[in-house]
Amino acid sequence: MGKSAYHDVVTDIEICEKNNGRAGGETALVVVSKTFPGEQIIPILNAGARIFGENRVQEAAAKWPQLRDQFDSIKLHLIGPLQSNKAAEAVKLFDVIQTIDREKIAAAISKEMKKQNKNLQLFVQVNIGCEEQKAGVLPQDAVEFVSLCREKYQLRVTGLMCIPPNNESPAPHFEHLRNLSKMCDCQYLSMGMSADYKTAIEFGASHVRVGSAIFGKREATKPSV
Ligand SMILES: *Cc1c(COP(=O)(O)O)cnc(C)c1O
Secondary structure (H helix, E strand, O other): OOHHHHHHHHHHHHHHHHHOOOOOOOOEEEEEOOOOOHHHHHHHHHOOOOEEEEOOHHHHHHHHHHHHHHOOOOEEEEOOOOOHHHHHHHHHHOOEEEEEOOHHHHHHHHHHHHHHOOOOEEEEEEOOOOOOOOOOEOHHHHHHHHHHHHHHHOOOEEEEEEOOOOOOOOHHHHHHHHHHHHHOOOOEEEOOOOOOHHHHHHOOOOEEEEOHHHHOOOOOOOOOO
């Protein structure tokens, strides 16, 4: 785990891009560093990683300002659910928010970006398996919700994100998200985690989110939804 596991994932992504006729470097690796402390993240930064994902605003606020002081060009993605009372801090800390999924959040992020004079890239999270416990807009509402974000709130929605159901084959869900992204005129597709990032690349992922394959197992926390 750590640096050598990171290099293995990078190599796997390159091989996978090649095998699927995709351009090398087309898939961004978002290193999911949630629950891991700065000491464990620094070796991965030293290995060259610059795109990281965190699922909690408070945790990111505690870890990343110091790491940003030590390393240039870090891009931080929020991949966990966002409460509107954390919008100000989220806009301040993150470069990309992947979890826009309701009008209240769209409104709060829009207001904060104007206030802070920032224009983050935003992805809409889609509840691709229509699971009751999961965040995200339902697939059938995605086109309308993306339009609402763009037109009413001037949000720069450039991608869709999904977490497929745990106990199902992810491929049909990845394919579904890819089709939706075309209907929504979204360039980016954030899909695929440690267990299925190769399948996701096959189906056109632009961003894969990989945590445990790089850092090892996490201590049990609240399941991310
Ligand atoms: C934790 C998390 C990941 C990373 O999961 P691994 O299986 O450890 O790679 C990816 N995406 C989201 C939204 C997560 O919460």
